[in-house]
Amino acid sequence: MSSDADFPNQRIFCIDSVSFYASCECHYRNLPPLTTKLAVVSDLKRSGSVILAASPALKALGIKTASRLYQIEQLPYKDRKQIHLVEPRMLRYMKTSIRVLDVLHQFGPPEAIRVYSIDESFIDMTGTERLFGDDFEAAKQIQNAILEQTGIHVRIGIGPNNVIAKLALDLLGKKQGIARCGYADVPRLLHDFPIRKMWGIGNQMEHHLNRLGIETIGDLADAPLEMLHERFGVIGAELWHHAWGIDQSPTTVDPTALFRPASSRQKTIGHGVTLMRDYYEYDQIRLVLSELASDVAARVRFSNQLGWTVHLGVRYSRHVVRAGFSKQLRLPYPTSDERIILRHILQLFEPNWLEHEPIRFLSVSLGQLVPDQGALQLSLFEDNARVWKRKRLLKAIDHVNLRYGKGTIRLAVAFLDTSVAKRRLRFVGGHPGGNGDDTLS
Structure with a gap:
């Protein structure tokens, strides 16, 4: 399909930490x-808890990421007694991730590095041959530097663009440690x-492609581009190009773009929570909805x-x-006040919930x-002076919480046992952040 001369030949390294959370611990x-x-x-x-990360030695026993705790409990005792079980410390992992990123900055400037996730990054090593040697020499230096300075093992995929580097990592590098693939090698x-x-x-796209007789990456590359575009739109055409290793997305970015605000705004801001147990009582459910409304409103105000x-x-x-229900309502005027949001959320909730039906998940979005624009929507039915004072109060609360930490000022009901806010404040990305010593500072 192509040769290395057909497209710009960059040196993109995709770097992934080995079982990152487990390696950190x-x-x-x-x-x-x-x-x-x-x-x-x-x-x-909880025996049904999810395994967020498993070390390579544990994976050899069949326990992988997204397995359940009870699967470990079912292992033979001789294997089980050797296993260390720990709860996550997300803030500390984030700190280690930043240290890994600091090491990458020793090999390239900030504009040449793209952070893909907490444990994976891309770095453009084009033109650094005189500094760090050829692909494998440079990759080995990066591996050694990260291991020495952070204690984390990494694997590296190398390619002429982001897609090939990522595929080389996922398909080859995770077994070989370092893997390289050029256009002609695809x-x-x-x-x-x-x-x-x-x-x-x-899973869904795999199912659709399988129904077309496409089982391998090679089958996708051999499929008619026009058919894929007609069936899946732009995504289908992009997947066909990726199957041939063709990718025009940049790795290097304009450094001034890192400090410019995004031009596009979010269309929806929301939050959901899976409850630790079934909630049957209206007062308990209303408290959770109130906390979700407050969280969403604060984020909407922060986005102005x-x-x-x-x-x-x-x-x-x-x-x-019954699986549950989903309802939506248009407001008489736009708002970012949690009281108004909660009032209308309860209007949606109360007629559709049968008393004492057990609830396990709730979500609220605006x-x-x-x-x-900073203007006040005047109303004939409300005290506009009080509404204006309320708006100023919310801005003041937001300022305090932004400066001193989320949850510095919150409702007293957040300290009740049925509240989810107190638990969520200790969480990062839906998982425990760690103890008081684990911070990002």
Whole structure:
């Protein structure tokens, strides 16, 4: 399909940490990360808790990321007694991730580095041959520097663009440690892998492609481009190009762009929470909805916007036949006040919830967002002076919480046992941030 001369030939390195959370915990405990059997578990008190990360030695026993705690409990005792079970410390992992990024800055400027996730980054090494040697020499130097300075093992995929570098990492580098693939190598090295292994293809897309007889990356590359475009639109055409290793997305960015605000605004801001147990009582459910409304309203105000529509999502316990319901309502005027949001959320909730039905998930969102021009929407039915004071009060609370930390000022009901706010304040990305010593400062 192509040769290395057909497209710009950059040196893109895709760098991924080995079982990052598990490796972090091994490093903190002075344990060898490649041979220690360790699992980071979302909640050690529940047998159905998800395994957030498993060390390579634990994966060899069949326990992988997204496995459940009870699967470890089912292992033979001789294996089980060697396993370290720990709860996550997300703030500390974020700190280690920043340290890994600091090491990458020793090999390239900030504008040449793209952070893809907490444990994965791209770096453009084009033109650094005289400094760090050829592809494999440079990759080895990066691996050694990260290991020496952070204690984290990394694997590296190398290619002439982002897509090939990522595919080289995922399909080859995670076993080889370092893997390189050029344009001309794509059919030989990548086309035999199942389509589900390709970057950007999820379960649904895999199912649709399988129905077309596309089982491997090579099958996708051999499929008619026009058919894929007609069937899946721009995404289909992009996947076809990626199957041939063609990618025009940049890795290097204009450094001034890092400090410019995004031009596009979010259309919806929302938040949902899975409850730790079934909630049956109205007062308990109303408290959670109130906390979700407060969280969403604060984020909308921080983005300097107002919303026209509120949306409520409810899912019941798995023991109930009804799955739940989803309702939406347009407001008489745009707002970012949690009291107004909650009032309309309860209007959606109360007629659709049968008393004592067990609820396990709730979500609240504010949509059709528009810029907040600072003006007050006057009303014939409300005390406009009080509304203006309320708006100033919310801005003051936001300022305090932004300066001293989220939750510095919150409702007293947030300290009740049925509140989810107190628990969520200790969480990062939905998981425990760690103890008081784990901070990003």
